[in-house]
Amino acid sequence: MDERRYDDFREVVHHFRLQARLPVHIIQKPSYSQVYVTLSVPLGSVHTRFQDKDGKERSVPPGAAHFLEHKVFEKGGRDVSEDFSLDGADINAFTDHHRTTYLFHATDVLYTNVTRLCEMFFFPEFTPAGVKKERNVILEELASHKDDPYYAQYRGLMAAMYRKHPLKDDILGTEASIESMDAKNLLDIHKAFYKPEQAVMVIVGDIDSHRLREHLEKADVLPEKTRARPLPFETEEPFSVEQEKTVKELDIMIPSVLFGIKLPFSPFEPFPKRLRARIAYAILFDIVFGKTGDVHEELLDKGVINDSYGVDLVFGETYAHALIGTETEAVSAFEERILAELGNLGEKDLADEDFLRVKRQLYGGFIQSLDNLETLAHQYGEYIRHDISYYDMLAIARSITKEEVLDLRKTIRKEHVSRFVAVPERTRR
């Protein structure tokens, strides 16, 4: 058992590899009554290819990662979540662009539930009848998005920004791809992606790491090794966007503008370098477009924006972009001001005072994140898959210089920017 202490934050993390295969990380949280357990695997909506056990290249249909996430809960027609619940645990799962994560939180019967999670995760027993039935549930989930104009705006923006990257498609897939899911294909995909060596388990709570390890080693919960494996993600996505501006009528009352700015970013760079760029971009956008910047104050004073205005930076493993959006009746004024600021970004200076303040803000935000066990489990899992501890993120952030942030200003060009303007349908105006 490896132990790492982070005395600055009064935190301790234990680590071991179950049967020398599955990495398990345990963040000790004395006094908490809940324990959060996550088990994740790098299978998301961007993964399109795998090699099956016979060495043949096969495709992953759109929406398969999400469909599989639903079906892993089935054991021969039964829903395993009932067993978790009876033993005091609440289990859930979600799929994003790059990974599928299963998580439960519990206060009792922890070891049994961890074993059950591994068995469910590595040894699925779903049936063709169960797959057929699940199609309706997922079609209803897809239909629920169609009633959400802001989701339509976001999806429309992604489709306008990305030319080839699967990010332009819905994580749930299409009606046709959902209808075509079959149990055999899903099981083959499972075999290739749900492998102990690729998965990560993160546990956060007040637990005895040594006893847990003993319990899991005895339980023998890992599958045999297989030749099946994921094939690497390959997309040559240019930094320029597909479409500069999209205007669409939606069932809303106030027009809404969402800017997407592709950030020059290579998925093939080492993670520490990408992480550094991610933090530096976050500092830049916060200072220029955040609620303490000139742009926000000016737009507010002129009555262009309201308190729905927001800035977000989204970093996936194979993409990165910034989002700036607001509801506004002054669409043109908002568009012009944001475009002007992006155009002049290269000339923008950053005050030392702002730079230091944002660093303090980052530090405070990091400390706050340590109190939310679920968020901490996810963050730690995301970092550790790249062999970086979440607790080391702060040292990287501290070492970023103002010059590094200034250097990023000129990496953003007009051709990286797309915007989606949602306007009320004619009958609503």
Add this chain to the structure above:
Amino acid sequence: MNLTTKKEGKTVYQYVKTGQFKTMQVAVRFFDDLDVETTTKRHLALSMLKAKTRSHPTRRFLEKHLESLYDTSLSAHSFKMGNVHVNQFTLHLINPFYANGEKLLTEALSVLREMLFHPAFDEKTLREEKRFLADHFRAEYADKDRYAVKRYHDHLFSDHPARAHAMGEPEQIEDVPLSEIEKTHRRMLRENGILVGVVGDIDVARTHALVKEKLPFANERVLPASFFDKRPFVAREEVRETMRLQQERLFMTLSTGIHYGDADYHAALVMNTLFGEGSESLLFRRVRIEDSLAYHISSRYLPFYGLATIHSAMKKDSVEQAKARVEGALSSLHTGDFHHADLERAKNHLVRSVKHTFDSPSGLSALALRNELLSAPLDENETIASIRSVRKEDIERIAASSSFIFTFTLGGETDG
């Protein structure tokens, strides 16, 4: 829970000392009657107080100051507790231990003091806040779930004090003058019940002295003693509104007649969980897993009104089948057609949520508040024992005396 309660004049101060967290929370709550005539003014006054102060003359200046305090957040929101309207300011900051011993709490409380005692009310800010609030209500239309819930509540509470919205009424916004904001502010400080709650790794005596110095309240009204009046909800005709939606929204209302603090309160909680809370509930299993009619369905217990509300969304032609399944699930509870394991799962779900409350500063603060206002137990074991003691017969009895009183659907229009 290590809770110390102090009363100075009519103001109540609660301190929860705990070393569990790396952050701390200070909540200041103002209590007044829930009245449809005053909620708009109260919410606008709250927003004006939070926008800027005499010492922080712009929103930007204030935001910068809070960021420099290691990302301290200061939020303000209005909510309802039965027939009481609550305006709450919440400070959330890191434990000063992680800020090199800086006097973070002192500085954060100073900001709160400036907001509450030295506000910068002006016409420009009022215009902005009115615009924000009006836009908030207009934007509700875009979020179809939120809009559907609002329409449902408007119908359900049409002749009940709870018809007042916590953030006010859209049609009243324009008519609120600055003088009313100033008057409402004075009333908050003088004629509201006030409770201050602090949770964190604190020295109680020193923190109390600091809070009193920074927030010298002199209110003349005590905290409310009553939060609901148990007036019965009578059955009414189903209401159907049309809207162009892919999925029809279905709301059903179950009257249990059991309110917060009643002898059967915990049994009603367990019954609601067994009925429709979470993925192990009867409704989820029957409507989603067995019949694949909907992606989600849930039931929520409203103990101040003695109601449970069921919410789902699905294809229009599935609604009648779903309604029948919901009614069938209530019959199953009545006749005892459920397993012992189902009951245990429901209890486990509730026990987890009780324990979850103890794992965050906001959970502890809310628990301390409920203890002061509603005599809720502070000891988690006491609550858990009440949940565990619920028997199958209790569920059958409550289900037998519960009935559906109102159904609302929204949707039905198709494209074109």
